[in-house]
Amino acid sequence: MSSNSLTRASSTETGTAAEAGVAVPTRTPARLQFTTVAAARSIVPLLVVVVVLSWVTGSQNPAFLTSVNAQNVLAQVAVLGILAVGQTFLVVGGQIDLSVGSLVSLVGxxxxxxxxxxxxxxxxxxxxLAIGAATGLVWGTAVALLDVPPFILTLGGLSVLGSLALVLSDNTPVPVRDGLSSWGFGTWGPLRTPVAMxxxxxxxxxxxxxxxxxxRTTFALGSSRxxxxxxxxxxxxxxxxxxxxxxxxAAFAGLLMMARIASGDPRAGLGLELSVIAVVVLGGATLAGGRGTVVGTFAGVxxxxxxxxxxxxxxxxxAFQSLVSGGILVLAVVATALAERRAGGSGTAGWAGALRRSLPRLKRT
Structure with missing residues (x-):
């Protein structure tokens, strides 16, 4: 079957590719409008959460609502956000990588x-960047050619890369005086460098x-390999x-992390892989593949x-902050699973969709 015979991939409200395959024709204005609406629907609930939390915190401490603090928040999540963009592509394609946190540490x-x-x-x-590309080449080759389950493969990679970081650093942070200091503390116009990146x-x-x-090929791959x-x-x-x-x-994020903390810390990326998955799922993606938006992921970040x-x-x-972050991950994954079961692959996906569909049933009971 030639690629010319493919039907154009269609998405659900969060961007699902059609089971029939992937289309590769040029994008039309209708497709642009559909994608924009789908992204908006996935991020609106998240933006509401951001606004409400900001208002509540700002009412207690007005400094929270300043532009300086807004940039501080974005700078703090810059590494997480960059990692999450890459993970979004993988999740949409039906894949996953649990080794990104350890790779951040190793590169640093x-x-x-x-x-x-x-x-x-x-x-x-x-x-x-070469270390990052080589790592991805190993993972991708093992998954594509050897059919190694990505979860098991990258879980092992998490341990291997983390151990290498500990060995190369003698289990202590390696200080950095001037290297890439402009990345961590510089500015691009009105924006701090991490925020701009x-x-x-x-x-x-x-x-x-x-x-x-x-x-479009990535969406189709996640829908049906x-x-x-x-x-x-x-x-x-x-x-x-x-x-x-x-x-x-992930390697780029590792450089940014090193620049921000002014050292190569072998534990800098510890636990990042879970936070990355959390924000991708919060953004409307499903771990089964075929759904997700970068804008939604950014809203999750x-x-x-x-x-x-x-x-x-x-x-x-x-300690309570970690509890809240972990709770958000559990809620997002469980709600997304409920959405998949009730929608059967159609309709609004993600935790927000699951919540909306659950409300009528709760009212009837």
Whole structure:
């Protein structure tokens, strides 16, 4: 079957590709309007949460509502947001990568040691991105060619990469004096550098996922890998590209993390993989694949960022903050599973859709 015979992928309200395959024709104004509406529906509930939390916290501490604090919140979640954009592509394609947190730590340690040895900034950046791309190439090749389950593969990768970071750092943070300091503390016009980098990655990611042939293929792959393969799409190559892109973004996030904390900390990325999955699911994606938006993921990042900042401003103990973040992840995953069971693959997906569909039943009981 040739690619010309494919039908154009259609999405549900959160961007589902059609079971029949992926289309690759040029994007039409109708498709642009549909994608915009779908993204808006997935992020509105999240934006409501952000506004309400901001208002409640601001009423207790007016400093929370200042532009300075807004940039502080975005800078704090910049690494998480960059990781989440890459993970969105994987989840939409029916994949997952649990090793990104350890890769962030490893890249930070390697970069810090290179700076300590006198390497130039361009050389360190190239090496870090190469480490990320090579890691993604290994994961993608194992998944695409050897059919290794991505969950098991990257869970093992989490342990391997984390152990390498500990070995290379002698289990202690490697200090960095000047390397990439402008990334962590500089500005791009009115924006702090981490904020500008985050927004740039979000915009480019949204354009790539929602308005290109690559993005449409990713949606179709997540909806039905076998159907996409039978349609003549190079599925294995696309899987490898997804993992390479995700790990390269993770390496970039590792450099940004190192710049922000001025050291290569082997534990800097500890637990990030769970937060990444949380924000992707909060943004309307389903772990079964075929659904998700970059804008929705960014809204999920904002929710976790505002929740964390609000709890800090309200002087809530750190242990309780972790409890809240974990609770959000559990709620999002469970609600998304309920949405899948009730919608049967159609209708509004995600935790917000599940909540809306649950309300009538609750009223009847």
């Amino acid at each position: 340690v390697v970069a810090a040691r290179c700076f300590a040895d006198g390497w130039s900034t361009p050389a360190v950046v190239v090496l870090a 985050l927004l740039l990655v979000v915009v480019l990611g949204a354009l790539l996922l929602h308005f290109t042939r690559f993005g 076998s159907t996409t393969f039978l349609a003549g799409v190079p599925v294995k190559r696309h899987l490898v590209l997804l993992y390479v892109g995700n790990s390269t973004l 904002l929710v976790l960022g505002v929740v964390s900042a609000s709890l800090t401003f309200l002087q809530v103990p750190g």
